Amino acid sequence: xxxxxxxxxxxxxxxxEDIGGLKNLKEWLGRKAVILKDMAGxxxxxxxxxxxxxxxxxxxxxxxxxAKASAQLFEVPLLKLDMGRLMGKYVGESEANLRQxxxxxxxxxxxxxxxxxxxxxxxxxxxxxxxxxxxxxxxxQFLTWMQEKKSAVFVVATANDIMKLPPELMRKGRFDEIFxxxxxxxxxxxxxxxxxxxxxxxxxxxxxxxxxxxxxxxxYSGADIEGVVKDGIENAFVQGRPCISTSDILEAIEAxxxxxxxxxxxxx
Ligand code: ATP
Numbered sequence: 001x002x003x004x005x006x007x008x009x010x011x012x013x014x015x016x017e018d019i020g021g022l023k024n025l026k027e028w029l030g031r032k033a034v035i036l037k038d039m040a041g042x043x044x045x046x047x048x049x050x051x052x053x054x055x056x057x058x059x060x061x062x063x064x065x066x067a068k069a070s071a072q073l074f075e076v077p078l079l080k081l082d083m084g085r086l087m088g089k090y091v092g093e094s095e096a097n098l099r100q101x102x103x104x105x106x107x108x109x110x111x112x113x114x115x116x117x118x119x120x121x122x123x124x125x126x127x128x129x130x131x132x133x134x135x136x137x138x139x140x141q142f143l144t145w146m147q148e149k150k151s152a153v154f155v156v157a158t159a160n161d162i163m164k165l166p167p168e169l170m171r172k173g174r175f176d177e178i179f180x181x182x183x184x185x186x187x188x189x190x191x192x193x194x195x196x197x198x199x200x201x202x203x204x205x206x207x208x209x210x211x212x213x214x215x216x217x218x219x220y221s222g223a224d225i226e227g228v229v230k231d232g233i234e235n236a237f238v239q240g241r242p243c244i245s246t247s248d249i250l251e252a253i254e255a256x257x258x259x260x261x262x263x264x265x266x267x268x
Pocket of ligand 1: 018019020021022058059060061062063064065066158160192195221222223224226
């Protein structure tokens with residue numbers, strides 16, 4: 001299962017402090033961390049083990065980041081399940097693969113099991129034809145496992161398009177909670193700028209007028225913000241300056257605007 005790339009152990013360096021915004025999600029994960037770090041205590045107190053969380057929303061806004069950082073927070077290994085690779089050539093192979101992946105995760109538990117792009121895995125369920133039937137069976141298998149799960153395998157499922165997810169998945173008893181991440185609000189963009197500038201140029205942070213950058217980046221995702229910070233730093237380096245300034249990042253922001261214009265012209 002691991003050789004076939006179906007289940008992969010991922011090294012984690014991301015921490016909760018590396019995530020700007022998403023306060024509710026981070027707080028919620030923080031509560032689950034208390035339980036997962038003292039499972040025996042929680043059980044004897046009458047608290048149930050968490051099953052997992054579904055994080056949906058626009059690309060580049062920290063879904064994968066949260067999946068990774070949650071393993072750090074819980075102090076457990078991170079396993080990534082590649083649903084696309086589960087599909088086998090022979091009858092029953094896909095189901096057997098999922099069964100094996102689940103038992104391996106349970107053997108390794110406590111752990112975080114990250115299921116990325118959940119909507120792709122279960123696209124076409126309920127349909128007819130060989131592929132669709134296998135997917136429907138896999139989906140049923142996954143749901144039953146989630147519902148009956150008693151092990152300390154905390155599932156973090158991520159999805160871009162919640163509308164494409166089968167509604168059964170949203171019912172109580174499967175995931176403990178569903179979070180929808182949106183594009184960052186101004187205060188969140190401020191934090192994300194800070195995080196990415198501090199990561200690369202800590203000494204320059206106080207020189208940067210983050211409020212101005214925030215005002216120029218409405219509609220930017222976390223990944224977009226990281227992109228303009230990287231480009232801004234590159235601008236300063238290429239021009240031979242010893243430190244970066246607000247205008248280097250503004251220049252990078254302008255460049256993304258003009259790139260968008262060019263793309264729009266092409267489409268029109
Ligand atoms: P996708 O659906 O495209 O996989 P995603 O929501 O999973 O998107 P991430 O992989 O978490 O997006 O984000 C991509 C990169 O953008 C991250 O590695 C991180 O550097 C940056 N980023 C995104 N959101 C945030 C955030 N809230 N705080 C800090 N950095 C962020």
